[in-house]
Amino acid sequence: AQSVSQHNHHVILSEAASLELGCNYSYGGTVNLFWYVQYPGQHLQLLLKYFSGDPLVKGIKGFEAEFIKSKFSFNLRKPSVQWSDTAEYFCAVNAQGTYKYIFGTGTRLKVLA
Amino acid sequence: EAQVTQNPRYLITVTGKKLTVTCSQNMNHEYMSWYRQDPGLGLRQIYYSMNVEVTDKGDVPEGYKVSRKEKRNFPLILESPSPNQTSLYFCASSTKQGWDEKLFFGSGTQLSVL
Numbered sequence: 677a678q679s680v681s682q683h684n685h686h687v688i689l690s691e692a693a694s695l696e697l698g699c700n701y702s703y704g705g706t707v708n709l710f711w712y713v714q715y716p717g718q719h720l721q722l723l724l725k726y727f728s729g730d731p732l733v734k735g736i737k738g739f740e741a742e743f744i745k746s747k748f749s750f751n752l753r754k755p756s757v758q759w760s761d762t763a764e765y766f767c768a769v770n771a772q773g774t775y776k777y778i779f780g781t782g783t784r785l786k787v788l789a
Numbered sequence: 790e791a792q793v794t795q796n797p798r799y800l801i802t803v804t805g806k807k808l809t810v811t812c813s814q815n816m817n818h819e820y821m822s823w824y825r826q827d828p829g830l831g832l833r834q835i836y837y838s839m840n841v842e843v844t845d846k847g848d849v850p851e852g853y854k855v856s857r858k859e860k861r862n863f864p865l866i867l868e869s870p871s872p873n874q875t876s877l878y879f880c881a882s883s884t885k886q887g888w889d890e891k892l893f894f895g896s897g898t899q900l901s902v903l
Contacts, residue, residue, distance in 0.1 A: 682831075720879065720894040729892075752897075766831060774841055775793070775820050777846065777892070780832035 678703045680767055689757050690788050697752040697766035697783050709750040710768040712779075713730035716776055720766070726774075727752065737761070759789045791816045793859050795880050795895035810865045810898050814878030818893070820866040820883040821863040822847070823855065824896075825876040832879065836862055848850055 683698040701707065711723040724735025731743040741752045750767060767780040793814045802808055814821065822837035824847075835849030838857040852874055854866040858885075867874060877899050881892040 680831075685829075710891075712892070719896060720881075720892070721893040725891065768832075775822065775837050776835055776845075777822070777837075778848070779824070779832040779834075781829060 680778050680780040682783050683765055684783045687785050688762050688786045691759055693752040693763060695757045697765055699750045699780060701748050701769045703769060706772045707713055707769045708772055709743060711752050712766045713763045715763045718741060757787050759787050761785060762787045780781050793880055793882050793893050795898050797898060801901045803870050804871055808866050808867050808870060810878060812863045812895060813861050814882040815886040816882060818882035819885055822881050823865045824879045826879060827876050864880060872902050875902050876900060
């Protein structure tokens with residue numbers, strides 16, 4: 677069955693620390709990959725996405741993610757987090773040519789000032 | 790302003806009383822979908838629609854109905870709500886798949902079924 681696993685459910689970091697959130701997916705075909713973020717009191721919004729090409733993709737607010745096909749992974753990174761990055765982060769996949777999205781369970785990030 | 794509008798924002802109801810959560814988008818998007826968000830389970834897709842009169846089941850469609858009679862509207866119908874449908878619901882819309890594909894989400898509807 678198709679699935680998305682996010683390994684860290686809760687992460688607490690101090691400002692300026694580096695961040696890496698893990699995401700692994702299980703799917704037999706070609707997929708599109710996404711990271712969405714939900715800041716407190718706000719809508720879910722797109723952080724970055726991968727469709728094809730360069731496996732290292734850059735998103736908003738200094739985030740980046742690397743698609744490693746052999747590991748079925750799409751980990752999210754940021755070199756230096758800020759207090760304003762406190763949010764819930766969701767990894768998602770959909771199969772190319774379909775609109776069936778699978779989301780991970782989310783990672784709650786808390787950044788201490 | 791481009792947006793997805795859901796109503797109501799909060800809803801408390803009783804078991805078995807039919808309800809409808811509305812969703813409307815002003816971006817002329819073909820694709821719309823409904824999700825429920827539960828602690829520890831993330832977002833799970835309930836139904837999606839690829840265009841007017843075209844809908845399909847997501848991962849958790851049981852107990853829900855949808856309709857897509859107009860491009861801008863995609864209501865979620867619970868004909869006989871049960872307590873296990875207590876959840877936070879999100880509607881989303883998107884352009885067709887491509888480089889500019891991204892989901893635009895509504896503000897969410899917190900539903901409690903007593």
